[in-house]
Amino acid sequence: MSVLEVDSLRVQLPTPSGDVTIVDGVDYAVEAGEVLGVAGESGSGKTISMLALLGLLPERSTVHGTARFEGRDLITMPRRELRDIAGRDLAMVFQDPFTSLHPMLSVGKQLTEHVRRHLHLDRAASQRRAVELLEDVRIPDPEAALRAFPHHFSGGMRQRIAIAIALACRPKLLIADEPTTALDVTVQAGILRLLDRLRREHELAVILITHDLGVLSSIADRVSIFYAGRVVESGARDAVLTHPRHPYTHALLDALPHPEVSKERPLVAIGGAPPAPGRLPTGCAFNPRCAHAVETCRLEVPQLVVAGDRRLACPVDPFRA
Amino acid sequence: MSALELRDVVVDYDRRGGGSVRAVAGASLVVERGRIVGLVGESGCGKSTLARAAVGLVPVAEGSVEFEGTAVTPLSRRARPEHLVRLQLVFQNPYSSLNPRRTAGSQIADGLKGTRAARAVRVRELCEVVGLPGTVTSRYPHEFSGGQRQRIAIARALASSPSVIVLDEPLASLDASAQAQLANLLANLARDLEVGLLLISHDLAIVRHVADEVSVMYLGKMAETGPTLPLWTKPAHPYSEALIAAVPRPDGAGFLPESLPGEVPDPAHPPAGCRFHPRCPYVFERCRVEEPRLEPLPNDRFAACWLAGSKGLG
Numbered sequence: 001m002s003v004l005e006v007d008s009l010r011v012q013l014p015t016p017s018g019d020v021t022i023v024d025g026v027d028y029a030v031e032a033g034e035v036l037g038v039a040g041e042s043g044s045g046k047t048i049s050m051l052a053l054l055g056l057l058p059e060r061s062t063v064h065g066t067a068r069f070e071g072r073d074l075i076t077m078p079r080r081e082l083r084d085i086a087g088r089d090l091a092m093v094f095q096d097p098f099t100s101l102h103p104m105l106s107v108g109k110q111l112t113e114h115v116r117r118h119l120h121l122d123r124a125a126s127q128r129r130a131v132e133l134l135e136d137v138r139i140p141d142p143e144a145a146l147r148a149f150p151h152h153f154s155g156g157m158r159q160r161i162a163i164a165i166a167l168a169c170r171p172k173l174l175i176a177d178e179p180t181t182a183l184d185v186t187v188q189a190g191i192l193r194l195l196d197r198l199r200r201e202h203e204l205a206v207i208l209i210t211h212d213l214g215v216l217s218s219i220a221d222r223v224s225i226f227y228a229g230r231v232v233e234s235g236a237r238d239a240v241l242t243h244p245r246h247p248y249t250h251a252l253l254d255a256l257p258h259p260e261v262s263k264e265r266p267l268v269a270i271g272g273a274p275p276a277p278g279r280l281p282t283g284c285a286f287n288p289r290c291a292h293a294v295e296t297c298r299l300e301v302p303q304l305v306v307a308g309d310r311r312l313a314c315p316v317d318p319f320r321a
Numbered sequence: 322m323s324a325l326e327l328r329d330v331v332v333d334y335d336r337r338g339g340g341s342v343r344a345v346a347g348a349s350l351v352v353e354r355g356r357i358v359g360l361v362g363e364s365g366c367g368k369s370t371l372a373r374a375a376v377g378l379v380p381v382a383e384g385s386v387e388f389e390g391t392a393v394t395p396l397s398r399r400a401r402p403e404h405l406v407r408l409q410l411v412f413q414n415p416y417s418s419l420n421p422r423r424t425a426g427s428q429i430a431d432g433l434k435g436t437r438a439a440r441a442v443r444v445r446e447l448c449e450v451v452g453l454p455g456t457v458t459s460r461y462p463h464e465f466s467g468g469q470r471q472r473i474a475i476a477r478a479l480a481s482s483p484s485v486i487v488l489d490e491p492l493a494s495l496d497a498s499a500q501a502q503l504a505n506l507l508a509n510l511a512r513d514l515e516v517g518l519l520l521i522s523h524d525l526a527i528v529r530h531v532a533d534e535v536s537v538m539y540l541g542k543m544a545e546t547g548p549t550l551p552l553w554t555k556p557a558h559p560y561s562e563a564l565i566a567a568v569p570r571p572d573g574a575g576f577l578p579e580s581l582p583g584e585v586p587d588p589a590h591p592p593a594g595c596r597f598h599p600r601c602p603y604v605f606e607r608c609r610v611e612e613p614r615l616e617p618l619p620n621d622r623f624a625a626c627w628l629a630g631s632k633g634l635g
């Protein structure tokens with residue numbers, strides 16, 4: 001059984017101009033010990049689709065579909081039960097580290113309270129666990145750090161403290177939203193190695209949202225690529241990254257700077273503008289920016305279907321081997 | 322005269338319960354108009370602090386900061402002198418720098434003059450420049466994704482036609498295509514509008530692509546500075562070497578880069594001798610006792626390492 005199995009997830013958010021569909025039928029599953037990498041366009045609904053699982057959406061949002069966490073549906077679960085699970089078995093590192101840290105409480109207070117509440121440790125034991133966690137995420141002088149407040153730390157240090165809090169209760173699933181964007185590459189490597197160790201030794205399942213395709217490449221087992229509220233391609237890491245088949249995935253990889261390319265040459269961004277939610281073009285949401293689009297792409301929304309070694313939402317499939 | 326010049330800047334923060342932390346311990350940096358200077362380094366090494374010092378948001382304990390020949394002195398933001406309007410900072414965390422209760426459009430318009438209609442036109446142009454649909458202007462910060470907020474913050478900085486922009490992690494939370502677009506935008510700002518840019522980023526691939534020169538910072542000081550390409554191909558400082566080697570490659574191979582071994586240093590208690598010595602694979606006796614200064618190497622390069630001179634660079 002998968003640790004988490006999300007099926008046909010749809011999210012609508014209220015806006016002044018009416019409800020807007022932000023996530024439009026997303027499926028994925030993650031197994032114990034597995035890292036699922038999620039990448040895609042900025043604004044494509046990656047964060048919202050994760051916040052929906054934890055009941056953290058703005059008021060008057062609507063969520064359809066199911067999200068079975070160890071067999072129980074998070075979407076329909078009573079709030080109180082969800083609160084119990086969230087933070088203990090299912091932990092999240094938020095994209096904005098300010099969201100996860102309380103500005104008025106010392107780091108030590110936030111970390112030890114969390115451990116004490118969920119793991120029922122006494123004061124001394126929770127203090128020890130807190131120091132251990134800060135060492136794991138490589139915060140210098142952990143004992144002094146426990147007495148300090150979030151604004152005393154650099155952006156990347158705050159991000160690491162948020163990771164420490166998320167890992168505090170030995171969750172079964174960690175949803176990490178851009179956990180290493182504020183980190184330099186050597187500290188990032190340390191965090192990725194920590195996650196890699198936890199998934200090997202403790203069967204931690206990880207959903208890792210990141211724009212850094214290098215990070216995906218180094219740790220994800222499988223990847224899902226989002227565009228405009230949908231998954232457009234998913235499959236094994238090496239298949240998708242070395243041989244992308246959706247034109248969007250292809251263009252995304254093409255946009256990366258290449259060491260051999262001279263700096264006089266501009267990087268190749270995808271032409272056109274990303275669609276605004278609520279104003280998606282008909283048919284495939286990517287079609288106005290796609291060089292391979294044909295008539296059907298403008299008429300029908302392509303479904304994510306099995307296509308050889310992966311799942312793909314592109315009937316044209318121009319990069320098929 | 323350089324557009325922005327920081328000389329031997331030292332910044333201290335008070336630590337809770339007494340004492341202080343020397344977040345920047347004597348760092349120099351020059352940004353000329355039309356040039357892109359990359360600033361990279363370990364998380365917590367003092368990059369944002371240096372950026373804040375550069376625009377007068379934190380007081381400098383020692384050293385000097387000059388913008389277009391005039392000293393930048395810390396003042397309350399309300400009393401920001403007129404000439405500093407052309408020196409802009411885009412903060413690391415775009416969410417905390419945007420006002421949650423004002424629309425994106427009105428915040429972008431802050432730095433604009435002229436009639437209401439003219440400002441509205443300019444706001445739409447600026448949105449276009451940073452790749453946001455012109456329709457976003459009536460929305461509030463919380464209605465945007467992380468990457469969209471970042472672009473609003475950049476559009477806002479561009480509104481006052483700056484000659485130097487300090488950008489603290491402007492590329493984080495952008496997808497590869499949006500990054501490419503922004504990197505191209507930065508290159509154009511430097512080339513066409515002669516804006517000088519100080520680009521702080523952990524995204525080394527982008528820095529490598531757009532920066533004319535790079536400064537590598539470690540624990541409050543510059544470890545190495547120089548023109549981008551030579552520095553990348555043959556780093557002079559072991560810390561630069563470790564940093565460049567740890568960039569993960571998007572090749573699908575599943576290779577986890579190495580992190581730096583050893584204790585993460587605490588700026589309140591920097592190691593004696595070379596600041597990097599406890600984690601350096603090439604450490605020898607002298608490094609433990611004597612701190613190397615930033616010394617010139619061939620081809621406009623500088624490095625603070627006892628071994629740099631013997632690497633045959635240049």
Ligand SMILES: Nc1ncnc2c1ncn2[C@@H]1O[C@H](COP(=O)(O)OP(=O)(O)OP(=O)(O)O)[C@@H](O)[C@H]1O
Pocket residue numbers: 013014015022040041042043044045046047048049058095277463464465466467468469494495496
């Ligand atoms: N509270 C909200 N009200 C209305 N729209 C919102 C709200 N929060 C987010 N959105 C919109 O929902 C869409 C998806 O946002 P989301 O934060 O999930 O994107 P994302 O894929 O995580 O992007 P990024 O990579 O930039 O973080 C965006 O277009 C955003 O503008």
Ligand SMILES: Nc1ncnc2c1ncn2[C@@H]1O[C@H](COP(=O)(O)OP(=O)(O)OP(=O)(O)O)[C@@H](O)[C@H]1O
Pocket residue numbers: 151152153154155156157182183184334335336342344362363364365366367368369370371413588
């Ligand atoms: N307001 C503050 N009070 C006390 N110490 C601070 C404060 N702000 C930063 N520091 C400390 O100063 C040092 C440098 O922080 P800074 O934010 O400049 O790092 P950075 O290089 O920008 O890191 P990152 O890449 O993680 O953003 C860190 O050790 C941090 O803990």
Ligand SMILES: [Mg+2]
Pocket residue numbers: 046047048095177466467
């Ligand atoms: Mg997001």
Ligand SMILES: [Mg+2]
Pocket residue numbers: 154155156368369370413489
């Ligand atoms: Mg910073």
